[in-house]
Amino acid sequence: MFAERRLRAALTGLALGGLALTTLQGTAVAAPPPAPAATTATSSPVAAAEAATARALAVSLADPAWQRQLAKAALADDDVDLLALTATSGARSAKALATTVAEAETDIARTKGLGKGTPSLLRVSLAGRSVNATSLAAATPLVASAPADDDARSIVAYDSAGNIHRLDAAQAPERPVYLVGVDGQAALAAGVKVIDRELAAKGLGTPASVTAKATPGTADAAGTASSAAAAGFWTTRIKSISAADVEEPWFKGDAEIFSLVTGFGTDGKVRVDTVTMPYLDDEGTTYYPNQILVNWSLYKYNLADVVLMEDDGDTNYSALAKALAAVLLTVTDQGAYIPLVDAIIDAMPASWWTDDPDYVDSFYTLARETTGTRVGASANARLTVERYFVSEL
Template identity: 35%
Template structure:
């Protein structure tokens, strides 16, 4: 998916802001060129999956009967640590790949059980069950990030390599080595929010210094009533999407202009052209200095380290805000520039099989209702409503 261009929505004609625009543009371009080097090693996530797929194809004569029993109409995927019939050496090799992938994803310190597998083996489609159970030898494949070129690499049980059409589901059974997206994204979002929260040290200090008895106040929120995506450009090998939102604004924790970025998981939003009605809180307004934020929708894929992503986004957002003259600056214009800097700072490689840009909603205001509201790229439609949660007295 190629990164869609985003039009600057707010223009301020002051000399100070014009100077900022030129400086920020230069900063963003430099940042784009720097980032691919930082993220170059993350393509080894695909290499890890490839080696696992090849090993399992070679092991199929040993594990085939057990795998056919474990995979059925009620369960099309299993964790690799539950896979029966494979040799101890292959299991040890898979465990090493599991550890390396966690490190590459930036979640190795977040799981309670560091040895728990985040790798699954999934039959590509239920339609393949009959041929699998009839004894047809399957192929073993993985999502590499090159699917946009039209080919999917797969290993057969005779040690050979075959290439499948990325957008046409095969009839031969195909097992896909993939990450447990739900678990990986849940732990990754924890890692990202830890990075963002560390930038709000003043909030932490303020809370610690407050007296124990503080009169509770109502909490102002915005909730998603319904949401729908037009398109999620995934091939059959990638499975359902995992979508999250980046909420960007200016922190309420500092007297200066500092970014406040939060990440919210949208775990239900896994298919295009389907309307979801989650009633999910998306913005907690007391975290933000002004009554406006932007909401950026992203699709999570494999080749991205959550900690490095969060650090990079926070860094570029901080640099952008430091270039803005605060006096007389319009809040909506600031937040728009902040979000555009985040989008523009993302390398092109993130829009292949890394985290895909889906759409952006600019200038979402507190206490406002947005009905069937279209994103800037017209790929997402959302209904947002205000919600005030009263304290318990």
């Protein structure tokens, strides 16, 4: 999520300092409500929708009944579904806010190429050095959203009069703050479905009609006799994985990592399979998911490439799928395996390397027989894999 767990953790950390709402003399600074800013070519449409929602939510908290209802929900749940809460609230301000939230949800889904039927994505969470029922009752919380700029030093927050307050991005606020952001994992799950559907429509991800099977007494991919009594297929399974840098600043929350596994399908056409990694949140941390990465029964050769990507805000999954298809459909089977990592990277428009799908790392020519630890081509990710046979029931 873009303003969720890592932002909340950083803002609530005991080691951090106080609220940065001061002038040089230490007095609070509040600016009058600004006129809506025009969206520029370099701005983030998703961040703009989050900021507009944050300001509208702040103004709505002038209604005491709605303020109490939101406080109760936020104290009970780390991430509150804002659309659902406004839809069920009887407070007058919540009903007015519901229209703004619904419009923002539509804008975000369209920007990310998710289309109709996308589940609600906007969430609200609490941050602050002292966040409890008493502190929420003592002062109306500010409302903020994560900035589009990864290097931003301050975060814009709003009060119930619509005034702007600037919070230091590295300091914990004394006053409670509601954070508005997109549920990144929900957006990624919906986006991967879009990629799978559009690539399959182009013939780049259609499941194989026949699954490779190992039968008793036959040789498996390693050349050893198989004693498996049941049919099934060989896979490459992730034992552990880590990334030194997931290209996600702390105030944008956890990373949303997904993999593009590519090779040549059993029909001889380029094949792309998406694998989401919702557990891979923090850089420098090793995870042990035991997750299947490659199903070798779907591939013609015993080699595949893996590209690790991260959804970084305005990812348009439909556009990503179209860009991949446009390049990969030009690659033909020459009777020998051809690495596809470079083709995938070349498919990314230049603008997508700035606050869009970030390239994390890639693994060239991962073989069906590969076991042990591999370091990515960019030396950013480390992957330990094993061969794993999946038996049919």
